[in-house]
Every structure is written in structure tokens, then in C-alpha cells.
Amino acid sequence: MFSVRIERLTSSLIRELLALTQQPDVISFAGGLPAREAMPPLDLRELPASLSQYGTTDGEPELRETIARQLTGIGLRVPPERVLITSGSQQGLDLVTKLFIDPDTPVAVEAPSYLAALQAFRFFGARMLELPLTPQGIDPQQLRELIRRERPAFVYLIPTFQNPSGVCYAESHRAGVAEVLRETGVALLEDEPYRELMYEAVDRTPLSGRLGGAPWMYMGSFSKTGIPGLRIGFIAASDDIHPHLVRIKQCTDLHTNRIGQWWCNRFLLDGDYLAHLDRLRAFYREKRDAMQAGLERHLGELATWSQPHGGLFFWVRLRQEVDERALLERALARKVAFMPGGAFYAHPPAFQGQMRLNFSLSTPEQIDRGLRMLGEVIRAYHAEAEARRSWPVAHVR
Amino acid sequence: MFSVRIERLTSSLIRELLALTQQPDVISFAGGLPAREAMPPLDLRELPASLSQYGTTDGEPELRETIARQLTGIGLRVPPERVLITSGSQQGLDLVTKLFIDPDTPVAVEAPSYLAALQAFRFFGARMLELPLTPQGIDPQQLRELIRRERPAFVYLIPTFQNPSGVCYAESHRAGVAEVLRETGVALLEDEPYRELMYEAVDRTPLSGRLGGAPWMYMGSFSKTGIPGLRIGFIAASDDIHPHLVRIKQCTDLHTNRIGQWWCNRFLLDGDYLAHLDRLRAFYREKRDAMQAGLERHLGELATWSQPHGGLFFWVRLRQEVDERALLERALARKVAFMPGGAFYAHPPAFQGQMRLNFSLSTPEQIDRGLRMLGEVIRAYHAEAEARRSWPVAHVR
Structure with a gap:
């Protein structure tokens, strides 16, 4: 009944995730939305009526x-x-x-x-x-x-x-x-x-x-x-x-x-446009710096990354491979979310263990707390993986 | 360089025409826009700021x-x-x-x-x-x-x-x-x-x-x-x-x-919604009635049509065949525009000589005047066609 194109339409991982991270008690590094408090006011008082046509x-x-x-x-x-x-x-x-x-x-x-x-x-x-x-x-x-x-x-x-x-x-x-x-x-x-x-x-x-x-x-x-x-x-x-x-x-x-x-x-x-950009940059720069500090504090031994000079994301590569979806499920159980890196490739990469971390929607305090939890989740994951490697026989049963 | 799909993208006749009918002294029955004076006010004063996200x-x-x-x-x-x-x-x-x-x-x-x-x-x-x-x-x-x-x-x-x-x-x-x-x-x-x-x-x-x-x-x-x-x-x-x-x-x-x-x-x-619809209907009904009267007056012997019970258009079928594009060019020379009927078919119809006439953008007076000119244009077209048929030899030279 449908076009062949429909079979290529995979459901968006972002969509599924955003549904999971709607609860207010989740610290989400998964999305990419800008912060509403940093948006300019929507002043439409002088809108000309001719624009209705x-x-x-x-x-x-x-x-x-x-x-x-x-x-x-x-x-x-x-x-x-x-x-x-x-x-x-x-x-x-x-x-x-x-x-x-x-x-x-x-x-x-x-x-x-x-x-x-x-x-x-x-x-x-x-x-x-x-x-x-x-x-x-x-x-x-x-x-x-x-x-x-x-x-x-x-x-x-x-x-x-x-x-x-x-x-x-x-x-x-x-x-x-x-x-x-x-x-x-x-x-x-x-x-x-x-x-x-x-x-x-x-x-x-x-x-x-x-x-x-x-x-x-x-x-x-x-x-x-x-x-x-x-x-x-x-x-x-x-x-x-x-x-x-x-x-x-x-x-x-x-x-x-x-x-x-x-x-x-x-x-x-507007005469305030450039000043608005300056305020916006200061606002996000503080969050970017908080994420850089939090990463150094909590994931310094677990991962590598480059501090970005702009945008809304850190791209983090774990030193040891993980199953990204399995790691995400564990993180969500601790009420912290990230975007698995594999989602951003046209073809799945050989290495599993990358994450996109958004910093625009969390406070500096939430960023630090979320990264601490994420560090714990990753350590626990690696420890279990290590345990499985050490006792292979138990897993054969 | 481009997809095969692009070869199927014919330029829109409506677009070309609308460009020609932008001058304020053209009486245009060609478009299909609603009338701006009949639109409700765009009151956005109570817009919640949360909608910015x-x-x-x-x-x-x-x-x-x-x-x-x-x-x-x-x-x-x-x-x-x-x-x-x-x-x-x-x-x-x-x-x-x-x-x-x-x-x-x-x-x-x-x-x-x-x-x-x-x-x-x-x-x-x-x-x-x-x-x-x-x-x-x-x-x-x-x-x-x-x-x-x-x-x-x-x-x-x-x-x-x-x-x-x-x-x-x-x-x-x-x-x-x-x-x-x-x-x-x-x-x-x-x-x-x-x-x-x-x-x-x-x-x-x-x-x-x-x-x-x-x-x-x-x-x-x-x-x-x-x-x-x-x-x-x-x-x-x-x-x-x-x-x-x-x-x-x-x-x-x-x-x-x-x-x-x-x-x-x-x-x-809004409590006024149904009253707005009533006003809108009265507003367009008057124009519809003006077009019906104008068609009877000026195209009664030239064409057939059914008075529509709603919408923004009359569909008019001439009794004698014409080249629609040629007729349109003559009408435009008299500063009156219509949409050639052939444009609305997936496959060109055998009979050429249909027109879509919009009544929402003109006043009753403009409607009458435009239809009078259109009647004259059609009569002149038929007279010339008749003349060509009567003296075929002159045209062979």
C-alpha cells in the first residue's frame, strides 16, 4: 500500500528518548534544545495586519x-x-x-x-x-x-x-x-x-x-x-x-x-541584537565550562574529549568499548540521559562507546551531579564486563 | 546533477499569472486568495511565553x-x-x-x-x-x-x-x-x-x-x-x-x-467563531451573487455554468471552443484575468474552453465590469475565428 521509501523510515532514537526524559527529575544530556530562559522576548505588538494574507x-x-x-x-x-x-x-x-x-x-x-x-x-x-x-x-x-x-x-x-x-x-x-x-x-x-x-x-x-x-x-x-x-x-x-x-x-x-x-x-x-548574542554566549559558556569541569572531575580517566568552542554539545569517547544502548538503559535507571554516539553515523562505526552530551538545558549544579552519576554508571558497567571476562565458565551454563 | 523528479516539476501557471495580475488596475478572477477585509483580527496579546520553545x-x-x-x-x-x-x-x-x-x-x-x-x-x-x-x-x-x-x-x-x-x-x-x-x-x-x-x-x-x-x-x-x-x-x-x-x-x-x-x-x-462564519458567508455570498448576475448579463449566451453553493469559484464552460491561452492573453490586454480550465486537469481535456472565475477579491462593481469585458473579449475572439473560417483562401497565401 505504501511507497518503498517508507521502509527506510526508521523511528528516531531521539524521539523515543525524549519521551523517556520528559519527567522533571531526569538530568538529560540527551536533547539539543536551547534554553528557554535565554530566548529573546516574543514581542508582536507592532505586527502589520497585512501579514494575515x-x-x-x-x-x-x-x-x-x-x-x-x-x-x-x-x-x-x-x-x-x-x-x-x-x-x-x-x-x-x-x-x-x-x-x-x-x-x-x-x-x-x-x-x-x-x-x-x-x-x-x-x-x-x-x-x-x-x-x-x-x-x-x-x-x-x-x-x-x-x-x-x-x-x-x-x-x-x-x-x-x-x-x-x-x-x-x-x-x-x-x-x-x-x-x-x-x-x-x-x-x-x-x-x-x-x-x-x-x-x-x-x-x-x-x-x-x-x-x-x-x-x-x-x-x-x-x-x-x-x-x-x-x-x-x-x-x-x-x-x-x-x-x-x-x-x-x-x-x-x-x-x-x-x-x-x-x-x-x-x-x-534590533539595536539589542549583538548584546543579546553576547548575553547568550555568556549564558551557554558558563554551562559549557561546567561540563568541561564535570567531565574532568568524573570521567577524566574513563574518556577523552575536546572542549568545544561553540555549539551546544560535547562529544565524548570512552577509553573502553561498551554497548551504547545497554549503557543508556543503566543511565536512565539512574535518571541521567545521554545520546549514544552510534546514532549519528550513516553506517554503524566499528567502535561502540561514544556519547553526545548536551549542556544547554541543565544548571551547572545538575551538570556536575549528572556527570558524577554517569561516571558511576560507566565504572559499574566496566566492572561487570570485567567480571564476566574473568569467569567465562559461569556464563556458559 | 539533479534527481529525475525535477524534470517533472513544471512551472506553475498560477505563479506566472499572479505576477501579471499584481498591478492594481487589473480585475483578477484568476487567483484564489480569501479577502483580507473578511479575516478575523490577529490578536496575540495573551500568547504564553512557553510557546517560544x-x-x-x-x-x-x-x-x-x-x-x-x-x-x-x-x-x-x-x-x-x-x-x-x-x-x-x-x-x-x-x-x-x-x-x-x-x-x-x-x-x-x-x-x-x-x-x-x-x-x-x-x-x-x-x-x-x-x-x-x-x-x-x-x-x-x-x-x-x-x-x-x-x-x-x-x-x-x-x-x-x-x-x-x-x-x-x-x-x-x-x-x-x-x-x-x-x-x-x-x-x-x-x-x-x-x-x-x-x-x-x-x-x-x-x-x-x-x-x-x-x-x-x-x-x-x-x-x-x-x-x-x-x-x-x-x-x-x-x-x-x-x-x-x-x-x-x-x-x-x-x-x-x-x-x-x-x-x-x-x-x-472563541464565542464569536460562529458569528464570524456567518459574517464571512454573507460577505462572500454577496460577491457570489454578483458574479452569478454578471455572468447572466454578459456571458449568458456564450457559456454554461452552475451557481456554486459555497467556495470561492465559478466554473464556466464556453459553448464554443477556444484556445484558452490565447483567450487569456487577450483578456490580460484588457486588464481582466481568469484561470484557463485546462490547467486543472492531470491530462489535457479534449475540449478547450473552460475557465475558473474567482469572486473573493473583487467588489460587486468590479465583478460586473470584469465580466462585461470578458464577454466582449470572448465575442471578439469568436468573431475573428469565424472570419478565419469564412475566408480560408486568404490565409493560405
Whole structure:
């Protein structure tokens, strides 16, 4: 009765987990929501009545212009006519998927990568090709070889404060990756929802601005700095791609809600915008520091990680292998939650024992307490595993 | 570089036309927008701050409950758990398309039918099977034969004040179609954006409520009675279908904007809601009556039509064939616009000479003046065609 695509739609682990972590007494490092207390006020008093009518598929001209100006300011020259407003940046992924992916279309992704992007690509039957992520980004030479071998339809990258790994590409890797794309002409999909959540100054120049004539798409979001409940994102693109995205969006939901677009434009133009970003960064930096301290205190001997310079996540690799789902079940029994690392790979990695830890929703005190419990759970798990290895005969019975 | 699907994405005639009819001195019967002066006020003063956070994919529980109660009241028993809020009812079409349509999947549609639905189905490669629409609806016996022959994945119907035809299915045809679907078990997609825009009391019982165990989906919208700029619609479905739609929506845009959902729930529960519907009906009924009178006055000898009991459109069939695009060009030269009927068919009909005329955006005076010009344009077209037929030799030179 249904399309073949439905068989590729696996239930989201995040969804199942979020259901389990709704109880207020769970310390959850599993989700990725921004903190509500850090969101700007939603002031809609001056909303013009004209916005009640249907709008255009491309989006409100004022907001497109503001975004184009900001992008140009960060090194990505684009006219307002090539900015398309989307219903959250998740919709950008849906539009790109429809534009590029047939069953078995090769797509290059980071390993690990954003779960909901992998799901969207997989849903349409993409054959996903993984590029291992290092602390400096993907290796340009590996990208070049993958392109030579497989010629992917596009390369999906989250170069700035990546979800889940927290990695921010080094300037050398930004330049190297851009060079490979420029030379090969393979399209880039650059996804930057976290770029404004920066806790130390680092290079964040978009790759999309350095590609010469190669095709590119650049997605941004107002859900991490502004108000996620409004569902406003955008996708800017090179002129060979943009018109197709607009026509696909028209088929998808006609246009994005205008109230949210109006609010986002006011938010970006408000005199308090930069001060709001500063407050937001200070707010999350404190939590980031609390998690760094808690990890050193409670998981220092158990795991390795890099302190992220932005975003909302730590990516933690245990020194000893574990069954991630089994560890999660034990953690949930102690009312602490994390995201198993395996969920973020297109293909299950050989090593089991990675975790994504979110710090935006807990207080510094909860972060310390949650990590202490997590440390205890991991130690107990290892001890039991050790015990099983020591008395194998008992387990044969 | 792109998916095969992109080749099926024809540019929308409505889009091209709307661009031409933006000038204020054009009398446009081409669009389908509701009138802004008839929209309720967008009062957001009491919006709770908690709605700033991300929401659930299914939608706001309060709105789902209100919708479920209303549906049950009109004869479609459904629990709130099976109501999914969508980003406009266009998104419902996108979700259903993803759920059902692979290349060459057969889908049964009315002829004529809603243009943007045909585009969405075609985009995913559906093989569309047309069921001719009569003033009472599609013929149940033809549906039965089509199902026996082709077994479509679903049947897409707009039984109440259809766009473009204005047809409202007679009770006999509602019962007959429901019986065929119940017996064959083929899924129904019932689309009812216009049901509240009723100008005379007629039977409007949803077909979805009479299908026994057969699968169904029922879409509704707040864009015709409420505020289209908010982009809020819904799709209720039988229990074998609903969970898939939710998972697809999660991949598509995570969830629908919460501000619009909150407003829609308040709108439906407001003590003034029924009085607002009455005012809206009186407002559009006057325009409908003006169009009926204008058609009698200026196109009485040129065309046939049925006065619609609801919705926003007249469907007019010329007595003599014309080239619809050529006629449209002449009408536009006189600053009057209509939608050529051929655009609303999955397959071009044998007879050219149908028009969809919208009455919601013009005043009664504009309606009369526009129809007078349209009558003149049609008469001039026929006279020229006649002249060409009388002197064929002159044209051979």
C-alpha cells in the first residue's frame, strides 16, 4: 500500500528518548534544545495586519534582504533574490533532498553527522558515503579521493560547532575543502545552525563563499539564537540551484508563516541584537565550562574529549568499548540521559562507546551531579564486563 | 546533477499569472486568495511565553483536541491522537505524497482537480487516473471500475465546494463513493479547505466518516476562514496511516509553528467563531451573487455554468471552443484575468474552453465590469475565428 521509501523510515532514537526524559527529575544530556530562559522576548505588538494574507513562496522581502546583508558581511556574497526562507532549517534539508536524491544517489556526509539530516537523506534512498571527522574537520585529500571514486551529488558539511561533535573546521581545512569543491565542481550543502553560539573567537568563514563557480547551498536558522517555536530558517544558494528550491518549496507548503518572518527581521535589525548574542554566549559558556569541569572531575580517566568552542554539545569517547544502548538503559535507571554516539553515523562505526552530551538545558549544579552519576554508571558497567571476562565458565551454563 | 523528479516539476501557471495580475488596475478572477477585509483580527496579546520553545511534531494538544471534537461533531469520529497539525494543508499533500507515491504509482483524481495537488503527485511520479466530475460528484460506478482495473494507491477527492469546479457532492454520490471505498478498501484522501464557506444549506457529511475499516485521510485548513499567513492546517487519518504521517512530518520540518497553532485554537473556541462564519458567508455570498448576475448579463449566451453553493469559484464552460491561452492573453490586454480550465486537469481535456472565475477579491462593481469585458473579449475572439473560417483562401497565401 505504501511507497518503498517508507521502509527506510526508521523511528528516531531521539524521539523515543525524549519521551523517556520528559519527567522533571531526569538530568538529560540527551536533547539539543536551547534554553528557554535565554530566548529573546516574543514581542508582536507592532505586527502589520497585512501579514494575515498569503505570502510569497520565497519569503518576506525585508527578511531576505537583511539575511543577504548579514551573509555578505561574513564572507558569503549573495543577493536577496537568492535567499529562500524555510519553515525551519529542517525544511531546507527536505527541499535539498527532493532536488538531488533518487534511490542510490551518492551523498557525502561527515562521520558523525546530524541525525535528522541522515534520516532525511536515507528516507529518499541516498547511498551515504562517510568522511571521518577530525578535530580540524574532514581531510581534504580524503574528500578528493571520495569524489574521484564516487562523484556524490553533494557534500553535506556542518563546519562550525558541528552537531554532534562540536568540531569547528580549522582555517587550513576550510581552505583545503573549498579548493577540492572548486576544482571538482561538486555541490556543497553547508549547514550552520550553531555559528552564533561561539564561546571563544575562532575562524568561521563560510566555505560557500570560496567556491568560485561551483554550486553551493548555505542553510541558517533562528532557532538557536531566536525563537525555535516560530520555525524560521533559510537557505541561500548559487543561481543554478536557487530557482529549483523555490519551485519545490511551492509544492511543499506554499510559503513559510509570515508572523515568524516579520519577528526574525525585527530581531536581526534590533539595536539589542549583538548584546543579546553576547548575553547568550555568556549564558551557554558558563554551562559549557561546567561540563568541561564535570567531565574532568568524573570521567577524566574513563574518556577523552575536546572542549568545544561553540555549539551546544560535547562529544565524548570512552577509553573502553561498551554497548551504547545497554549503557543508556543503566543511565536512565539512574535518571541521567545521554545520546549514544552510534546514532549519528550513516553506517554503524566499528567502535561502540561514544556519547553526545548536551549542556544547554541543565544548571551547572545538575551538570556536575549528572556527570558524577554517569561516571558511576560507566565504572559499574566496566566492572561487570570485567567480571564476566574473568569467569567465562559461569556464563556458559 | 539533479534527481529525475525535477524534470517533472513544471512551472506553475498560477505563479506566472499572479505576477501579471499584481498591478492594481487589473480585475483578477484568476487567483484564489480569501479577502483580507473578511479575516478575523490577529490578536496575540495573551500568547504564553512557553510557546517560544520547540514543540511536538504532532502539534499542540489543545488544538488537536478542539479539531477532533469539531470533526466528531460533523460526523467524522476521530480521537485527538490521530489529528496531525500541518504547515498549511499543502503540507498534508506533501506528506501523503511521500507516504504513498513511487514513480508510476496509480492515483485517482477528479477531473478537474486542485492544481497544486496534481503538481505534488506528479512531482513524485504518480500515474494519474482521472474521474470526470459531474455536478453531483464523481460517478461511483466509474470509481468501482477504475479501482478494479488499476487499484490506485488512494483516491483524492474534494467533495465540498471543490476547487476549481465549485461542485458539492450530492448525498447519493457521497453514499455511493463511500460504499465503493468501503468494499474495495482503497484509501481516501478527502480535502476540505472550503467546507465552511457555505452560502446555502447543503449536505456536507465527510466521506471519511463512513468508510468502516477502509483507510482514510481528511485534510482541513484555517486559511479560508482564519488567517492564511499563519500557515496552519491539519490531517486526520485512520490508525494504519497516522503514525507514518507523523514520522514523515518529523523529517520534513520537525513541527508546525506554535504561535499560529495557539491562535487557531483560540479562534475555534472563541464565542464569536460562529458569528464570524456567518459574517464571512454573507460577505462572500454577496460577491457570489454578483458574479452569478454578471455572468447572466454578459456571458449568458456564450457559456454554461452552475451557481456554486459555497467556495470561492465559478466554473464556466464556453459553448464554443477556444484556445484558452490565447483567450487569456487577450483578456490580460484588457486588464481582466481568469484561470484557463485546462490547467486543472492531470491530462489535457479534449475540449478547450473552460475557465475558473474567482469572486473573493473583487467588489460587486468590479465583478460586473470584469465580466462585461470578458464577454466582449470572448465575442471578439469568436468573431475573428469565424472570419478565419469564412475566408480560408486568404490565409493560405
